[in-house]
Amino acid sequence: MVNWNNLDTLKSYDALKNTATVNLVEAMTGANGAERVKKYSVPMAAGLDFNYAAKEVDDNILSALAALADEAQLAEKYEALYNGEVINTGEKRMVLHQLTRGQLGENVMADGVNKREFYVKEQQRIADFAKKVHSGEITNAKGEKFTTVVQIGIGGSDLGPRAMYLALENWAKKTGNFKMEAKFISNVDPDDASAVLNSVDVNRTIFILVSKSGTTLETLTNESFVTDALKKAGLEQGKHMIAVTSETSPLAKSDNYLEAFFMDDYIGGRYSSTSGVGGAVLSLAFGPDVFAQFLEGAAEEDKLAANKDMLKNPAMLDAMIGVYERNVLGYDSTTVLPYSQGLSRFPAHLQQLDMESNGKSVNRFGDPINYVTGPVIFGEPGTNGQHSFYQLLHQGTDIIPLQFIGFRNSQLGNDVNIQDSTSQQKLCANVAAQIVAFACGKKDENANKNFKGGRPSSIIIGDELNPKSLGALLAHFENKVMFQGFVWNINSFDQEGVQLGKVLAKKVLAHETDGALAEYSKLLNI
Known part of the structure; x- marks a missing residue:
């Protein structure tokens, strides 16, 4: 039986608070640090690894965290989620985004249908549509192929899909999987829609309107912008626009759309990149086979998240270390630092994923809680950040945990050798140097040049950013956020503050x- 209890009522939480802390500078200096790098690492899906050697943990703290994860029943709660229990207590809904990429448990029935079959059916409809667009079976009124796709949405209908598109754009161009350029309109500021429309040939553009309810004010306002542009070009909206919406929305059976693809209330916007919200634009941009690889990576990571052993479950381990940093060590922020240009918008997606999910001050039953919950999330591509806010990270008064993401190889493979090393080697050297610099610091008699160290970080490292590794990366953070919400006994799946x-x-x-x-x-x- 699953019990939903507040964090401060759990005996293992008291034990965790009484466990001796780690001196990170000592732990990471010299041979000790080298041994930790080898020891504190766990495999993820798609060839990724989660290394947490530079976190303020040791075997005793990890044992205490595992006990807390067990008492909080994290594995059992995840199992309840993917088997279709009502986990979203605020809106009294199931939480089914994992079902868009695979079947982890029993068949989930809702609204009289098998939900896994429903999601697969919609994915196949999107795949068939994308293939017809690419082959020229579906064209504009002049019989010309569409060359550009523009997604109209906001929040989860924009941040995730946009981040995923940018992550794979260069990879697709290198591998011959680039089918159509994608652009995104999200801001109700008219300059956003105007700028995008001025940059495309509307005659050869297909638009995707994304709104689950069909009533989102900002999205419908931007739709009007596009409709006006189409009319001025002498084009019919119904020949240039598709909808991703719910079957009950006013968009579902409208002649204003060439086709409508369906989602449901069991997938929140910030968790919707593996649904039709991301599926339509990514399948049109790169082809349905690439989207399928993306789903495969996410599904593999979801399976790892079901492991009851925290030390073999990267998402649960990452989550529990984050809880330790937030609730015991008192750190109120976390920065995400991808050393990959493709992930330039990934921190923006994680801001929504984490802060919209776990920015809560009442528990899942609506009662006030007496402990802190979700941290502030921010980030920027690595080397840009080094010349920006890393000053505060290194020498500021607050300690801010860091999550690095890096890849051994670049996406395009183009590189130059300068001063006996390539650009990619320099990039990777920066990551390694920063992790050690943050952890160990550097003593100097000049106070301005003295670095105390003791700044904890982890890294997710892989060979290459590709569809499968991107899917695994996305699922890792989705599951991390979920597990932290379970520990804090909050509802991570509504967003009344929005x-x-x-x-x-x-x-x-x-x-x-x-x-x-x-x-x-x-x-x-x-």
């Missing part, structure tokens, strides 16, 4: 305002 602003914005537009809202509306001349 809804409030939307409601008030509609009141402003309807001129139903008073107090401060009325004054700010006047100030902005709305």
Whole structure:
């Protein structure tokens, strides 16, 4: 039987707080550090590895964390989730994004249908559609092939798919899998839609409108922008636009769309990159076979997340170390630092994934909690960050844990040899140097040049960023966030904090305002 208890009621949490801490500078200096690098590593899917040698843990702390994971029943709660129990208590829904990429447990039935079969059917419909676009069976009114795809969405309908597209764009060009250029419209700021529309040939562009409810204000506003552009070009929206929506939305059976592909309420926006939300744009851009490889990597990582042994479960291990840093060591932020240009927007996706999921102050039953939950997440591609906010990370007053992501090989394979090393070797050298510099520091009599060290980090490292490794990377962080939500006994799958602003914005537009809202509306001349 699964029990849902607050973190501060668990005996193993008290034991964890009483476990001796680690002096990271001593632990990572000299031969000790070399031994830790070999010891504290666990394989992930798709050839990735999670190395946590530079984290403030030792065998005693890991044992205490494993005991906490067991008492919090993390493995059992994950099993309940993928077998279709109502885990999203706020909206009284199942949580089924894992089913978009594989079957982990028993058949899940909802709305009178087998949900795995439903997701596979929609993936096949998207694959068939993409193939027809690529072959020229589906064309514009002049019989010309579509060359560009533009996704219209916001939040999870933009951040994840955009990050995934950018991650694979160069890989696809190198491997001959690049079919169509993709662009994205998300911001209700009219400059966003205008800039994208000015950069494409609308005659040869197919648009994807993504809205589960079919009522998202920002998305429908941007749809109007696109509709206007199509009309001015003498084109019909119904020949240039498809929808990704729910079967019950007003978009589902509208003549305004060439085709509609379906999602459901059991997949939250920030978890939807492996559903039709990411599937349509990625299949059109790179082909359905590439999207299938992406799903395969995610499914492999999901299987690892089902392992009850924390030390063999990279997502659970990463999650528990994060809980230790947040609730015992008191660190309030985490920075994500991909040393790969392809992952330039991956930190932005993780900001939403983590902070929208675990930015909660009540438990899953609506009762206030007396401990901290989700950290602030921020990040930037590695070497850019080194010339930006790494100053604060190295010498600031706050200790901020770091999560590095790196690859031994570049995506395009183009490189130059300067001063006896290639650019990729220099990139990897920067990662290694930063991990050790953050952990060990550097003593100097000049206070300005003194580095205390003791700044913990982990790294996910692989050979190459490709569809399969990207899928594994995505699933790892989704499962990490899930496990942390389970430990904190919060609902990681609703987002009421996002809804409030939307409601008030509609009141402003309807001129139903008073107090401060009325004054700010006047100030902005709305």
